[in-house]
Amino acid sequence: MLDLQFMEQELSEAYDLEPNPDLAESLSDIYARMNRVVTPVEWAIQAPYVAAINRLKKERNAVILAHNYMTPDIFHGVSDVVGDSLQLAVKAVEVQADVIVQCGVHFMAETSKILNPAKTVLMPDMEAGCSLAESITSAGIAQMREQYPGAPVVSYVNTTAEVKAASDICCTSSNAAQIVGALDSDTIIMTPDQYLAQNVAKQVPQKRIVWWEGSCIVHEQYTAQDIREFREWNPGTRIIAHPECPPDVVNEADFSGSTSGILDYVTREKPEKAMLVTECSMASNISDELPEVEFIGPCNMCPYMKKITLQKVLWSLHTMTEPVEVEPEVAEKARIAVQRMIDLSRKLGL
Ligand code: 13P
Ligand code: SF4
Secondary structure (H helix, E strand, O other): OOOHHHHHHHHHHHOOOOOOHHHHHHOHHHHOOOOOOOOHHHHHHHHHHHHHHHHHHHHHOEEEEEEOOOOHHHHHHOOOEEEOHHHHHHHHHHOOOOEEEEEOOHHHHHHHHHHOOOOEEEOOOOOOOOOOHHHOOHHHHHHHHHHOOOOOEEEEOOOOHHHHHOOOEEEOOOOHHHHHHHOOOOEEEEEOEHHHHHHHHHHOOOOEEEEOOEOOOOOOOOOHHHHHHHHHHOOOOEEEEOOOOOHHHHHHOOEEOOHHHHHHHHHHHOOOEEEEEOEHHHHHHHOOOOOOOEEOOOOEOOOOHHHOOHHHHHHHHHHOOOEOOOOHHHHHHHHHHHHHHHHHHHHOOO
């Protein structure tokens, strides 16, 4: 576990991290991407970290891959590649740098390592887990295979390398329905997200989909009643739900898609008001790009994603910790499942 006090002390000895309005002003091009959601006072605090991280990235020949749920300071301030889980996995294969710092959760860093075994993949906080990834082990996959003999296992990328290695193919929320639809089997096992599986089952009615009972602690909290009430109080708001939400919630929404699907939809449709039924940073990260859209409504915070902070990213590059390791035999098998997903997505034009 990270010793935050020690980290703070060491970093303040190595770098000038005092709030600095002049430095903040000199980085106004970066600030312009988030000034609707980050105040000038906050930016003066963040700017010294952003400057130090961007300098260190060059020295270490490192790139930062950041998920759409990172806070705006990380998303806009220091990342080189941003996106949803599929985009990050695809981009991880193309990385030329020696070091990848994964700003997201542990399974994402494992995926990058699986796809780049020779590179150093750093995780700024090893405790950034995921309720879905923690809900199943390879024993669970074996149990499902026993229950539904011959059915292929499609595992969400939100799983450990060990689970991916025991699966036939992976999927993300942006390609799950197409992957399931393309498999040559009437029955498909989907793990570990029961809600993603149920949402996919509605999109691919020709298949019998069976699922593991995992769920995302962020998206499972929304209820259909919440959405109906919100619509009543805020008529005209476009409601957009992530497919990790329960199916009755998705049913009440105007659109459902992965985090990049959400961004594409809002960019295309430009509704006057939008409610994103997903993690809170999603709306924060896209609101400067879409000034004509007012993002309203409640959102839920992912406690795992929020473990990644600018300070921990700086520490990670400063100390080159923590490197993510995956047993070579596990990585080899997991790579097959991830690569099949990437290849099939490409073939399907996704
Ligand atoms: P996507 O970005 O692939 O939609 O995934 C959402 C999520 O919950 C990742 O943990
Ligand atoms: Fe896992 Fe949900 Fe957090 Fe994504 S938002 S990392 S699925 S707990």
